[in-house]
Amino acid sequence: MKMQLIQPFISAADSVLAHALNGPTRIGDLSMEEEGYRPKGFSARVAILGEIEGRIIVDMDATTAVRLASALAGYEVEESEQVVRETLCELANMIIGNAVTLLNDHGYQFKVHPPEVHASDGTIRGTSDTEALAIYFDTSCGRVFVNISMRYNLIQHAERDAILR
Amino acid sequence: MKPFTPLTRKQDSQPIRYLVVDDSVFARKSLAKMIDTFGGELAGEAGDGCTAITEYTRTKPDIVLMDITMPQMEGIEAVERIVRQHPEARIVMVSSVGYQDNILAALQKGARHFVQKPVKPDVLYEIIRYVLNDDDGVPAPAVVTEVR
Numbered sequence A: 001m002k003m004q005l006i007q008p009f010i011s012a013a014d015s016v017l018a019h020a021l022n023g024p025t026r027i028g029d030l031s032m033e034e035e036g037y038r039p040k041g042f043s044a045r046v047a048i049l050g051e052i053e054g055r056i057i058v059d060m061d062a063t064t065a066v067r068l069a070s071a072l073a074g075y076e077v078e079e080s081e082q083v084v085r086e087t088l089c090e091l092a093n094m095i096i097g098n099a100v101t102l103l104n105d106h107g108y109q110f111k112v113h114p115p116e117v118h119a120s121d122g123t124i125r126g127t128s129d130t131e132a133l134a135i136y137f138d139t140s141c142g143r144v145f146v147n148i149s150m151r152y153n154l155i156q157h158a159e160r161d162a163i164l165r
Numbered sequence B: 001m002k003p004f005t006p007l008t009r010k011q012d013s014q015p016i017r018y019l020v021v022d023d024s025v026f027a028r029k030s031l032a033k034m035i036d037t038f039g040g041e042l043a044g045e046a047g048d049g050c051t052a053i054t055e056y057t058r059t060k061p062d063i064v065l066m067d068i069t070m071p072q073m074e075g076i077e078a079v080e081r082i083v084r085q086h087p088e089a090r091i092v093m094v095s096s097v098g099y100q101d102n103i104l105a106a107l108q109k110g111a112r113h114f115v116q117k118p119v120k121p122d123v124l125y126e127i128i129r130y131v132l133n134d135d136d137g138v139p140a141p142a143v144v145t146e147v148r
Helices: A003-021 A062-073 A081-105 A154-164 B025-037 B049-059 B075-085 B100-108 B121-133
Strands: A031-033 A042-050 A052-060 A110-112 A116-118 A132-139 A142-152 B017-021 B041-046 B063-066 B091-095 B113-116
Touching: A003 A052, A003 A062, A003 A081, A003 A132, A003 A142, A042 A081, A052 A062, A052 A081, A062 A081, A062 A142, A062 B025, A081 A110, A081 A116, A081 B025, A081 B113, B017 B025, B017 B049, B025 B041, B025 B121, B041 B049, B049 B063, B049 B075, B063 B075, B063 B121, B075 B091, B075 B100, B091 B100, B091 B121, B100 B113, B113 B121
Parallel strands: B017 B041, B017 B063, B063 B091, B091 B113
Antiparallel strands: A031 A132, A042 A052, A042 A110, A042 A116, A052 A142, A132 A142
16 A cells, blocks of 8 residues: 555545535544445445556445535535435545645546445445555544545556656 | 625626536535625526536626536536637636646636635635636636645
8 A cells, every 4th residue: 555645635535624614624543444345324436547546435424414515515405315425426526636636746647537426335345456544534514434545557657657768 | 604795797786697617516506605695696507518608608607617527528628619709708617626737728728717626715706806807818827725
């Protein structure tokens, strides 16, 4: 696990949550997971493919999502599955977008796929040779879980180096 | 959200009319709420670049708030097409993806400014005020809001 690939996502999640909620967040325990990830509620999953690749999961329960939606919108939002899904997508897009900005400015070439939202069911496995970092953020709206599995794509790296040579 | 001094058009003191372009309904609602606090009027909404072009022609807004990553046609291409047809268009890019290539491309195609999501209302307000006063039509230097 390369921390230089993980750190931008942690920084982005912390910054986006603090900025969007206009208040501090507390970063909870970090842990490495090799056996896959079991979402705590609704989860937005984003795949990244290119010179670096992997997947990011942003995960929270429905109550937290509705509170977040209200905080982001600036008015009270009523709970519905649509609201939960839209909140998760928007939050995932903001976190990934901010992290991608940092990674792209470091010269990595990759494509980010749109978020897919899933209701909690089953374990999500990482790639066979990649463990995932699990972290959570305590916010004024509730706990937000982020699970990051990233690695270098050595083949794409080698191809780019060959072209540049 | 705190109240802002209403922004109005110089020529007739009417509320500023906005076109909001974002594939996320949630993001559009959030921006519409901010526009309301700025004393503005929502002239139209679009969820992709193609619709943004037709909506611009239909509504002739004073300001366009444009996302970058969208289905069918992305924001930067939509900016290019709108500005080609309407050189007076004032378009502010609003995106979570704020790397330099994106910002430069948007400005080169005619966008006036760039703000990174999550958007702070007071930052967006100042940018809109700046763009409205930029009557020469010369693209302003990129301004990226720091997340923290």
